[in-house]
Amino acid sequence: xxxxxxxxxxxxxxxxxxxxxxxxxxxxxxxxxPVLFRLTIAFIAIGIGFGVIWAGYLIDDVFLQxxxxxxGLQALGLxxxxxGYFFIAFSHTIKSFFPKSRYFRSVGILPLFVLxxxxxxxxxRSFSFILLVYGxxxxxVSFLEGKQKGALAVxxxxxxxxxxxxxxxxxxxxPESVLYSISILLxxxxxxxxxxxxxxxxxxxxxxxxxxxDKKFDDFxxxxxxx
Amino acid sequence: xGVYRKQIEIVGxxxxxxxxxxxxxxxxxxxxxxxxxxxxxxxISKILTxxxxxxxxxxxxxxxxxxxRISMSGKDFLREYKTFSEFTDNFGLTI
Numbered sequence: 001x002x003x004x005x006x007x008x009x010x011x012x013x014x015x016x017x018x019x020x021x022x023x024x025x026x027x028x029x030x031x032x033x034p035v036l037f038r039l040t041i042a043f044i045a046i047g048i049g050f051g052v053i054w055a056g057y058l059i060d061d062v063f064l065q066x067x068x069x070x071x072g073l074q075a076l077g078l079x080x081x082x083x084g085y086f087f088i089a090f091s092h093t094i095k096s097f098f099p100k101s102r103y104f105r106s107v108g109i110l111p112l113f114v115l116x117x118x119x120x121x122x123x124x125r126s127f128s129f130i131l132l133v134y135g136x137x138x139x140x141v142s143f144l145e146g147k148q149k150g151a152l153a154v155x156x157x158x159x160x161x162x163x164x165x166x167x168x169x170x171x172x173x174x175p176e177s178v179l180y181s182i183s184i185l186l187x188x189x190x191x192x193x194x195x196x197x198x199x200x201x202x203x204x205x206x207x208x209x210x211x212x213x214d215k216k217f218d219d220f221x222x223x224x225x226x227x
Numbered sequence: 228x229g230v231y232r233k234q235i236e237i238v239g240x241x242x243x244x245x246x247x248x249x250x251x252x253x254x255x256x257x258x259x260x261x262x263x264x265x266x267x268x269x270x271i272s273k274i275l276t277x278x279x280x281x282x283x284x285x286x287x288x289x290x291x292x293x294x295x296r297i298s299m300s301g302k303d304f305l306r307e308y309k310t311f312s313e314f315t316d317n318f319g320l321t322i
Contacts, residue, residue: 142319
């Protein structure tokens with residue numbers, strides 16, 4: 001049961017991550033917005049992270065048949081996902097704390113995680129949890145300011161992913177309990193909630209390279225007009 | 228504390244203004260665009276030159292004043308700007 005749920009979760013995560021990542025990339029190509037660039041990195045990383053874990057389960061199912069994923073591969077997938085969560089949280093950090101800094105806006109700082117397997121998984125889950133909670137809080141604060149339903153759905157999605165991550169971390173303490181299955185279901189719900197507002201956007205007219213390179217607005221000088 | 232607009236948001240506001248003010252084919256004057264997009268004259272002049280050279284706005288020389296109207300590619304850009312602006316809003320971010 002857990003094996004099936006894990007497969008579904010990671011497949012859904014892979015598909016949704018890549019779709020939102022590609023959509024962000026098209027937006028970045030057409031507008032040159034660094035925010036969309038960071039969202040591209042975030043969601044491609046999240047998609048690849050889920051994809052790596054899914055591939056791990058597939059390899060075990062088809063070739064190894066041990067009934068469990070290779071710990072190193074799982075840690076790698078979780079680490080890649082955490083980089084994605086970091087970039088979502090980082091975009092909010094820039095908005096909140098670095099409104100004038102060009103350097104912090106451009107690429108950001110990549111976190112480095114260098115330790116060994118089981119401990120790494122705990123640490124990565126902890127990092128993911130903190131980043132997801134931060135992203136959820138910031139998005140829900142934006143919802144309270146702007147009352148936009150999409151922000152509520154994304155904020156709820158990130159919160160469900162965070163809660164799922166917390167339960168998954170807790171299930172390591174009680175390995176044979178139902179907690180892990182609950183965490184997977186919470187994460188699937190979170191991913192669907194994350195995808196809902198994006199699925200309602202008009203995607204039909206979006207195409208890449210609609211504008212020449214010099215039509216992008218790369219010079220992100222701020223201007224203040226009391227708005 | 229005032230809210231800062233990014234360059235792309237200013238461009239979006241100017242294109243919005245140009246689209247709304249281009250009811251007939253005569254276009255909008257700089258004064259109208261300044262009022263609608265809430266931007267200073269010195270800054271808008273530079274941006275308008277840029278937008279015209281990129282084909283997002285069309286410049287119309289009338290007898291009384293220089294006017295601007297949004298081009299087809301300007302409308303395309305504006306449509307995509309709206310879509311991706313809504314997309315980033317969903318994450319509580321500004322484009």
